[in-house]
Amino acid sequence: SQKIEQNSEALNIQEGKTATLTCNYTNYSPAYLQWYRQDPGRGPVFLLLIRENEKEKRKERLKVTFDTTLKQSLFHITASQPADSATYLCALDSGGYSTLTFGKGTMLLVSP
Amino acid sequence: GAVVSQHPSRVICKSGTSVKIECRSLDFQATTMFWYRQFPKQSLMLMATSNEGSKATYEQGVEKDKFLINHASLTLSTLTVTSAHPEDSSFYICSARPRGLPDTQYFGPGTRLTVL
Numbered sequence: 493s494q495k496i497e498q499n500s501e502a503l504n505i506q507e508g509k510t511a512t513l514t515c516n517y518t519n520y521s522p523a524y525l526q527w528y529r530q531d532p533g534r535g536p537v538f539l540l541l542i543r544e545n546e547k548e549k550r551k552e553r554l555k556v557t558f559d560t561t562l563k564q565s566l567f568h569i570t571a572s573q574p575a576d577s578a579t580y581l582c583a584l585d586s587g588g589y590s591t592l593t594f595g596k597g598t599m600l601l602v603s604p
Numbered sequence: 605g606a607v608v609s610q611h612p613s614r615v616i617c618k619s620g621t622s623v624k625i626e627c628r629s630l631d632f633q634a635t636t637m638f639w640y641r642q643f644p645k646q647s648l649m650l651m652a653t654s655n656e657g658s659k660a661t662y663e664q665g666v667e668k669d670k671f672l673i674n675h676a677s678l679t680l681s682t683l684t685v686t687s688a689h690p691e692d693s694s695f696y697i698c699s700a701r702p703r704g705l706p707d708t709q710y711f712g713p714g715t716r717l718t719v720l
Contacts, residue, residue, distance in 0.1 A: 524707055535697045535711035536648070590706055591638065594647040
């Protein structure tokens, strides 16, 4: 089964800076990788999907990269705002079963 | 946009009772719905996958007789936690996959279950 690693320590940054979150996986290369935002006591909200043949995807202030050689995805939020404070989850397709495997997530705290 | 609702949002019950949680896709048809469980500071763990009109597929270690799933229509799936115990206390989240979008899941807001 897939093992997904996200930094368990919270990332604290100042407003206006770029936040970079990391997602590493250890086994098979997924067909796609997704990033979600989760606020306390709420369900995940989909942000971006990147496929194995894509190196980079952007959406407004968000950017995701996917390096299948390093088995790593980086998630960037530029010009971060306090409202971006949340837990960000990385999810990978589960190898052809049409299900998702989630990482534990990394909490991002953006201070004014 | 695609909206998935869950009801109730919070439920407190006594040990030994059963609790039913509903998951609805409000503005799209969901051929597949998923049920997850999340413990504090842990990842979402897939419990089962349900397809409309057929039996749910449970993940390893999930008791199908304890967590009854019914996917009666293309917009409704229910999870019933039978004979609930305190260790079943958790955050239960459903998601729905729209017809024709195999890589997409829209998540519900979750249900906090507390078993006393």
